Structures are given as C-alpha cells and as structure tokens.
Amino acid sequence: MDKKIVHCLNVGEFATNCWIFPLEDSSPEPGACIIIDPGDDADLIIGHLQKLELCPKYILLSHGHFDHLGALSELVKVFPAIIAIHKDDSSYLGKQAGDLHKQVVKTALGGDFFQEKFGPLPEPGMLLSEGDVLGPFKVIHLPGHTPGSIAFYDEKAKILFSGDTLFYSGYGRIDLPGGDWNELEKSLKRLFSMDGDIKVYPGHGPETTIGQEAKHGIC
Numbered sequence: 001m002d003k004k005i006v007h008c009l010n011v012g013e014f015a016t017n018c019w020i021f022p023l024e025d026s027s028p029e030p031g032a033c034i035i036i037d038p039g040d041d042a043d044l045i046i047g048h049l050q051k052l053e054l055c056p057k058y059i060l061l062s063h064g065h066f067d068h069l070g071a072l073s074e075l076v077k078v079f080p081a082i083i084a085i086h087k088d089d090s091s092y093l094g095k096q097a098g099d100l101h102k103q104v105v106k107t108a109l110g111g112d113f114f115q116e117k118f119g120p121l122p123e124p125g126m127l128l129s130e131g132d133v134l135g136p137f138k139v140i141h142l143p144g145h146t147p148g149s150i151a152f153y154d155e156k157a158k159i160l161f162s163g164d165t166l167f168y169s170g171y172g173r174i175d176l177p178g179g180d181w182n183e184l185e186k187s188l189k190r191l192f193s194m195d196g197d198i199k200v201y202p203g204h205g206p207e208t209t210i211g212q213e214a215k216h217g218i219c
Helices: 042-052 072-078 087-092 098-109 114-118 181-192 210-216
Strands: 007-011 016-022 032-036 055-060 082-086 126-128 137-141 150-154 159-163 199-202
Touching (some): 007 042, 016 042, 016 199, 032 042, 055 072, 082 087, 087 098, 087 126, 181 210
Parallel strands (some): 055 082, 082 126, 159 199
Antiparallel strands (some): 007 016, 137 150
C-alpha cells in the first residue's frame, strides 16, 4: 500500500473536514492536488494551499450540502480547478441552487443564513457517475444521505473519502431533503463489504477504517 500524505483542514462552524490530496505521483503538473469538500473558510484553504505550493486540479464534492461547498465561490476566483459533483446532486450548484440550500438550512437549523453567508454558487464543471475515475480516485455512488452522495476511493493507496455517508462510529443523517434510510442502509452495507484495512477519511470527525466500522454494523 502506498503511503500518502493527506492534509485535513477543519473548516466552518459545522467542523467539516476539507481534504487536500497532493497528486505528486499521478500528475505531470508540479504542485497539482485535489480538494475534497471545501465547506467554508476559503481564506484558510487558500493560504494553506499557497504555503504548500499546491494548485488544485479538481475540487470534488462528496455531496451537495452547504457545509461541504461553502468556500467554492472564493476558491475558483484564485484557482482554475474543475468542480465535480455527482449528477444527482447537481442542483446544489449554480445560480439557481440558493432555494434548495435554503430549504436544507431551514430543515437542519430552523433558520436561513445561506444567501448571506455563501452567495451565488458556481456551476459544476463535471457531473460524476458510478465508476468514473479522476486522478487516482474511483467514484462510488452511495445514495442515502443525499441522492448523489459519493465516495472517492484510491484502491492503490487503500484510502476512501466517505463524505457524510460513513463517520467514525456513525453515519449521515437522513432527515434532510433527499435523505433516504433504505438507500443509506444499502450504501453502508456496500462499504462494509469492502477490504477492512481501507482507511476512511470522513466528512466530519476522526479517521477510521472500513473494518472498524463494519464491526459496529448498522443500528
């Protein structure tokens, strides 16, 4: 198994894990990297990238919730990265996405701060589906938390970015618009069938492994 240096920035008031994945072994472009789930604190993310002398080639979204994409608008002003999201969550991006985010925020928090805090969102540059490959990552479609929730799996390095589908000792909520317990249960069973040694980098909270979470099962 290749050992990869993966950087994590804990961003925003919802403590989202923003992952920075250098592509030093798989890209001819010096300093190329992938960002996963830039949820907030754009200045922090930009400063960290500049300190590391990294430039994102892709910005990948595990799903469309506001706490995983809040820094997008500012990031794309600085870096010409391709924004990629699953096709079933594409409505969370673009100029018309505000109403959907307001609905999610109202359900989650009982209020509305989305437009004031984040403003208009950019359009996706790439719509993803099951099995797509970007750099070292294969896309795994894991609906349930949202219809277009996905994981990014690097088989060679045996690491998986799970978004809000799987956490340490838990999994994503299903009471927000588009949530579906039956779909999430199937997605979790799919993950638990994978190699137990796979390291999991979730959307919130500490790292874990497939094997450790499979022992807990689904409550």
